[in-house]
Amino acid sequence: MKKLLASLKWQRISAKEIDFQNLDQESRFLILYSIFYVLLAIGIGQLILDFPLPILNAKDFIQDFWYAVVFKFTFLLLLPSLIFFTRWKYGFQDLLFGLKPNTGMMVKGTFLVLMGFLMNTRHISRIAEAMPNFEDSELRLLLGTILPFLIAGLPEELFFRGMLQTRLEKLWNTPLAILVSGLLFTAWHLPSRFFLANGVEGQAGDLISVLIGTGIPVFLVSCFFGWHWARYRNLPLLILVHWAIDILPSLSSFFGLRN
Numbered sequence: 001m002k003k004l005l006a007s008l009k010w011q012r013i014s015a016k017e018i019d020f021q022n023l024d025q026e027s028r029f030l031i032l033y034s035i036f037y038v039l040l041a042i043g044i045g046q047l048i049l050d051f052p053l054p055i056l057n058a059k060d061f062i063q064d065f066w067y068a069v070v071f072k073f074t075f076l077l078l079l080p081s082l083i084f085f086t087r088w089k090y091g092f093q094d095l096l097f098g099l100k101p102n103t104g105m106m107v108k109g110t111f112l113v114l115m116g117f118l119m120n121t122r123h124i125s126r127i128a129e130a131m132p133n134f135e136d137s138e139l140r141l142l143l144g145t146i147l148p149f150l151i152a153g154l155p156e157e158l159f160f161r162g163m164l165q166t167r168l169e170k171l172w173n174t175p176l177a178i179l180v181s182g183l184l185f186t187a188w189h190l191p192s193r194f195f196l197a198n199g200v201e202g203q204a205g206d207l208i209s210v211l212i213g214t215g216i217p218v219f220l221v222s223c224f225f226g227w228h229w230a231r232y233r234n235l236p237l238l239i240l241v242h243w244a245i246d247i248l249p250s251l252s253s254f255f256g257l258r259n
Helices: 002-009 023-050 065-087 103-118 121-133 137-171 174-187 189-196 207-232 235-254
Strands: none
Touching: 023 065, 023 137, 023 174, 023 189, 065 137, 103 235, 121 137, 121 235, 137 174, 137 207, 137 235, 174 189, 174 207, 189 207, 207 235
C-alpha cells in the first residue's frame, strides 16, 4: 500500500521546484478569471438561446459562433494567452518543464490518444452515412476535426492545468489544487448545459440531469487530467488526448447528427 501511494504521489517535477514571477498575484488573477468565466458561461448560454448562430448549421451548441469563437477561443485561449505570454513574459518552454520525449513516452502517448478517440467510435457509422448528403463535406470534416483542438483541447488544458493548477499546487498543495481547479473547470460547463443541453449531458432546465450528465463525468475526467498533469507535466499529451476525445462528437454535430 505504501508503495502504491508513493507511486501515485510521484511527480516528475514537483510544484516546489517551479519558480514563478509573482505566485500570489498570478494565482489570484487566474482564480478570479475562472470565476468570471463561469459567469460568462451564463451570459453565453442565454445569448445562444435567444440569438443562435450555429456554424454550418451544426446541431450542437458547442459549434455555435457565440460558444466556439467568443466564449472558448477568445475568452479561454486568446485573452489568457496574451496575458500569460505577453504581459507575464512566460514562454512555451515554461509549460514543458524540460520535457524530453522518449520511446516509452511516445508509445504510451499514442495509446492514450487512440483510447481517447475510440471512446466515441459509436459516431463513426452515422457520420459515414451522413457525409454523402453534404456538398461541403470536406469543409465540415476539416472544421469538425480542427475546431475541438482550438476550442477544447488546447485552451482548456493550457489554462486549467498548465496555468491555474500549477500555481495552486505551489500556493497550497497538489490534492487541493487538483480539487479546486477541477471544480472550477466543471463549473463553467454547467450553465450552458442548463440552458441548452438535450441528451446525454442532461436536459435544459433540469439541473439534476445536468449535474449527473455533465457535472459528475466532467469533474472525474478533470481530476484524472489534473493528477496526470501533476505527475508527468506533459501538457502536449493532455491536449492531444482531450482533442482526440472530442473529434468524433464534433464531426457528428457538423453532419447534422445530435450526440
